Amino acid sequence: MPCIECENSLWRWGETGECRYDSLSKCEEDNADFYNEEPQYSFHFTHEMMEDLHDDGELIVVVEKEGEKMSIKFTYDIEEEYIEEDEIMELAKELKEINNKYKKNS
Numbered sequence: 001m002p003c004i005e006c007e008n009s010l011w012r013w014g015e016t017g018e019c020r021y022d023s024l025s026k027c028e029e030d031n032a033d034f035y036n037e038e039p040q041y042s043f044h045f046t047h048e049m050m051e052d053l054h055d056d057g058e059l060i061v062v063v064e065k066e067g068e069k070m071s072i073k074f075t076y077d078i079e080e081e082y083i084e085e086d087e088i089m090e091l092a093k094e095l096k097e098i099n100n101k102y103k104k105n106s
Contacts, residue, residue: 003027 003011006019011027021027043061045053053059059074 003031 003013003021003024004015004017005024006012008019010019011021011024012019013021013027013031021030043063049059049061053074053076057076061072061074063070063072
């Protein structure tokens with residue numbers, strides 16, 4: 001639940017809180033225990049998982065807690081990250097042409 005700025009420039013805790021804090025930092029400080037009470041989860045990707053994600057563009061991880069399962073699908077857009085060598089050379093030629101035109105006009 002976040003701190004919300006009121007119309008009178010004060011801050012309140014949540015939708016129904018009283019507008020009584022002078023600053024956002026004071027509101028958050030007084031309600032810091034809320035953030036500490038939220039469950040904290042972390043996940044460690046193994047080297048093999050990272051390779052699968054990079055090579056295949058996706059990785060499905062099944063998490064199980066107290067008999068309940070949840071599948072999480074991580075995706076990675078391979079196309080955006082990879083540029084073919086001939087594309088790089090073509091871009092280099094275009095940049096060289098632009099640079100030459102600029103030098104002629106200077």
